[in-house]
Amino acid sequence: MQHDIVIVGAGIAGMRAAIAAAEKSKRLSIALIAKTYPIRCHSVCAEGGTAAVLREGDSFDLHAWDTVKGSDFLADQDAVEFFVRECPVEIIRLENWGCPWSRNEDGTIAQRPFGGHSFNRATYAKDRTGFHEVHTLYERMLMYDNIEIFPEYFITNLAIENGAVQGVSAIHLKTGYMEFFQAKAVIFATGGAGRLYGFTTYSHQVTGDGLAIAYRNGIPLKDMEFFQFHPTGLIPSGILMTEGCRGEGGYLLNKNGERFMKRYAPEKMEVAPRDVVSRAMWTEIIEGRGFEGEYGPYIALDLRHLGEEKIEERLPLIRDAAIKFAGVDPVEEPIPVKPVAHYTMGGIDTNVRCETAVKGFFAAGECACVSIHGANRLGSNSTAECLVFGRVAGEVAAEYALNAKQGKISAEFRQKEEKRIFDDLLGKSGDESPYQIKRELNETMDSNMWIFREEKGLKEAVKKIQELKERYRNVEINDKSRGFNTDLTSAIEIGYMLDLAEVVAIGALKRQESRGAHYRLDYPKRDDENWLKHTIAYYTPEGPKFDYKPVTITKWEPVERKY
């Protein structure tokens, strides 16, 4: 198959990129491929809001400062300044395309408070913001004749020749055969890597495919040791209870009924940034002030004082999910929660134009690291990032494709890729179960690479992951059939996850400081002298090789971070 632009991943960033490219030129043929149907993507799980400066009293500088401070000064400030200026127009575009934003009485778009933001700038559609954004983008996308959607294609590799991208290979799930998409430009918008963890808010499909494929092809990953733990994951499933719960006035209580956040963030209380709140909650749990439950200790998220009317109006999904998945009606009882793996701050190293180390290859959204989130992302900045940088990637890739030669995937690449997947992986026998390997990986991540980290645990994790990688060479896929072989795709995903876990673990072991979401018990202070720098990880067959690069500072010198 032949296209001008191939976009992999059909969440907010991927679909926004497709629309941007299609708007750029009707002549461009654009393929959007994803392993699910577009509206089944993980972006639908975003709940609370999308940040944008829309109203008087707010300013770009304020949004930028909140983001930089939230990032614990690891964000690149030029990228942040660009980002905040581009957010508002994206909100209005979605509005014009039909997004059912919640409204003020006067008919203008409503906004709510969110963690770490010093202005109420989280634009929301009840507590289903991501869901409505995805459906709005998907439906708008249907208007463009030059966007062709390829749903349920599972990507296996990126073809790079002579230093430039040539296309991608993917398994068409329905037939089980491999297809090759040749393109002038390729955009990855494949999401994060949250299923590395067992207790996680992420959809089952978020296995870091794009990250691992880029990494294996020599494109470096940046700041992968920074993983966000959201304060409020529903017990036992890990389903996200939006920060909007606290934005709307909800309390966090320990077993003594105390709003303990007053001891950790006296000013911002429950709406301090996520790293701060999650550490506070975990400390309460470790020190024995959590509630005891059937599934271990937890913290109470109390919404009762908001009243049924407000909960129904602002947080209907939360109420429904708490009832269905935990048997708790938040109107009557507090919701049992604890911190949960939620966001991959790191990603494919890109510049502010979404360009990477390879010509014609771009990345946007959670799989990319621009970096605007640094060591800790603020709530409501992720969907905003997907909209802004999805658009940028689409536009820049379109400009590139209008002047580039058609990509060509060689016969040699095709044969090698088919052999690798169907002969070497599907065809071989072994005595390891990929699912057992995944279980052990999840356990290791949950115990050694959680909110509090230290050298001993990290070293154990590295050893364990390397052992799992070794065992993975001996997996056997039982289902030998072709069509919709989810046994095969699951096994490939687990392979991706192992490579990424190794980068996270070694990066975390090397970073001997505490910054944002990366907290080292043995190095509890931020160390700007030695560690105000981005981690860059390169693939080698023996494991990742590390390098570092400076953070771009424009206006704001690092200061102590207090809330």
Add this chain to the structure above:
Amino acid sequence: MVRFKIRRYDGKKSYWQSFEVPARRGMTVLEALYYIKENYDSSLAFRASCRMGICGSCAMKINDKPRLACETQVLTLGNTVKVEPLDNFKVIKDLITEFDGFFEKHKAVKPYLIRKDDNYAEPKELLQSPEELNEYYVFTLCIKCGACYSVCPAAATLDECLGPAAMTAAYRFCADSRDEGQKERYEIASSSNGVWRCHLAMECSEVCPKNVEPAKAVQLLRRKTAFSILKSLLRW
């Protein structure tokens, strides 16, 4: 232990297979399917993603009723749980059915805001009161899981029938105060595969996991379509 009886299909033959799953309080049917896949038979194929009832991947027939596997608690279902693919969709493998046609029908109703002043480069904020939002909001909640289509008697007898989800999408946009595309959509809705095919069985609303009430949307769309036809006839 709960006994799972699963309707399987390998591309050639269809058969039932049973598994015993240790169920505890809080376990969902989706978790049970993963348990089976990861411990007993890894060839079992099903779709799943968000596991929180918002992505629409995992609708299937559970004890004879279409539901989302991810939000169905195992212990509410008794000692035996029967799991089958959705009706009215062609089965591809096990619990996975063909959805391309379903999404094409959705696309056919022009499910996007249509405005003459559409301006990509310089969009302007359009006002919409909370009351105007409420006019259509419930119909935006459709997750396109296909549960409604699987019980639609019109869809059962006519492949081309638009079905409840697509018609709900048509009404959702027609009822949006910002939209100017009503006329185009009424034409599509009044075609031979549209609203007049509906048998008024109302089962679609019965099974919708998001309480969208597609039957109500179809009724409202019928009324508007009839009115629009009448209007154009009188003018003529």
